[in-house]
Amino acid sequence: MRTDIHVNYQDHPDIQEAESILRSCVHCGFCTATCPTYQELGDERDGPRGRIYLIKQMLESGEISEKSQTHLDRCLTCRSCETTCPSGVRYGRLAEIGRGIMEQQLPRSKGRRLLRWLLRKVLPFPARLRPLLVLGRMTRPLLPGVLAAKVPPAQATAALPQRRHARVMLALGGCAQAAATPNTHGAAARVLDRLGISLMQAPEAGCCGAVSYHLSAHEEGLGFMRRNIDAWWPHLQAGAEAIVISASGCGAMVKEYGDKLAHDPAYADKARRVSELARDLSEVLAGEDLSKLPLAGRGRKTAVHCPCTLQHALKLGGQVEAILRRAGLELTPVKDGHLCCGSAGTYSILQPKLSQQLLSNKLDALTAGGPEQIVTANVGCQLHLASKATVPVKHWIELLDPGE
Structure with a gap:
């Protein structure tokens, strides 16, 4: 794809990277076949190829319309297109750059700006999110049905292991997961303890920065990243x-x-x-001896939801399924596992109608095999699926939890 970048963007720090990504696209259209929003809406501008053209048009003309902004906002950034693309187009990175420029160039309405600001000031901070969850649980009968469904029930958590092992790994405490599904960390700590690994948290670490960064508050997101690095670095050196x-x-x-x-x-x-040492939990367990875990009676039929970030960003599709099969679980078939559930970080809040359509599609696929439970590997997906599922939805590590 040829490019002719507008003079206004020539000095932008990311423009050379954006131009390189644009030029790698050969317009083949394979990506549209695996794009959830294109499949739902049937509009070229709501698929990766169309959005690439919209970003290219913005960078070449120096202008963007509200209609183009709408099409870019509808993108889940699920990156299914990257898995499909034969040319290796880094669409997710291009979308980040394009949205960042768009956010500066085309102001949103006051209401939309306020909503995005609130998401950035609440979700990354467990101490702010927990009271809202408690309030939501107390007032659930008074809330509209869709909103009430989004409030997760409180989790009972078992004690964390107290033993200390020679092998030590750091855990990302996170933000929404720490407040809404704290048993995920507890289960991970107990499982790793059985495997001879101590899982510890650096208290100063927090949100990974994704909430802010994906809402185009890039400098704010980078601030979260720097704080985490500062918190982890002494432990990595130790x-x-x-x-x-x-x-x-x-x-x-x-x-x-x-x-x-x-x-x-x-x-x-x-x-x-830090990036070199970062491991998804499934990467750690894939190399460990699971016979050390008490797995008797875990034979409930289970559907595995593989989050987009696990399969398309981390390229670890099928790894959770392999671990659970090794542990003796019966997994049910899931059609169209590559398609997004509609959670996508803050997408379910910012694009509720389309998100709900994708959620219904995903739950139909997950429950077609008659599972007794659904497991996933991402807190956002877990909460989103649980808001409408008719069977329990858990993090997959909870199925291996010795419960001590």
């Missing part, structure tokens, strides 16, 4: 062998710290090292 992340959406972001901070001389090397 011998922690990995940073374990149990939410695949967060894992996808931490794996990109090295890229995101490559131009920051104070953090570039540390960020690269």
Whole structure:
């Protein structure tokens, strides 16, 4: 694809990268076949190829319309197109750059700006989110049905292991997961404890930065990344062998710290090292002896939802399924597993109608095999699926939890 970047963007720090990505696209259209929004809406502008053209048009003309903004907003950034693309187009990165420029160039309405600001100021902070969840549970009978369904029930959590092992790994405490599904971390800590690994958190670490970064508040997102690196670095120097992340959406972001901070001389090397040591929880368990876990009676029929971030960003599709099969679980078939459930970070809040359509499609696919439970690997997907599912929805690590 030929490009002729507008003079207004010639000095933009990411423009050479954007131009390189644009030129790698050969317009083949394979991506449209696996794009959830294109399949739902049937509009070329709501598929990856069309959105690439919209970004190209913006960068060449220096202008963008509200209609183009709408089509770009509808993108889930699920990156299914990247898995399909024969040319290796890094669409997700291009979308980040394009949306960042768009956000500066085309102001949103006051209401939309306020909503996005609130999401950035609440979701990344467990201390702010927890009271809202408690309030939501107390007032659930008074809430509209769709909103009430979004409020997760409180989780009962077992004690964390107290033993200390020679092998130590760091855990990303996270934000929404720490507040809404705290048992995920507890289950991970107990499972790893049985495998001879101590899982510890650095109290100063928090949100991975994805919420802000994906809402085009890039500098704010980079601030979260730097704070996490500062919190983890002493522990990594002391011998922690990995940073374990149990939410695949967060894992996808931490794996990109090295890229995101490559131009920051104070953090570039540390960020690269952090990305090298970042491991999705499934990557850790894939290499361990699961016979050490008490797995008797775990034979309930289970449907596995593989989040987009796990299969398209981290390229770990099928890994959770392999672990659970090794553990003796019976997995039900899931059609169109590559398609997004509609959660996509804040997408379910910002694009509720389309998100609900995708959720219904995904639940139809997940429950077609008659499972007794659904498991996933990302907190956003877990909460989104649970809001409408007729069977329990859990994080997959909970199925291996010895419960001590």
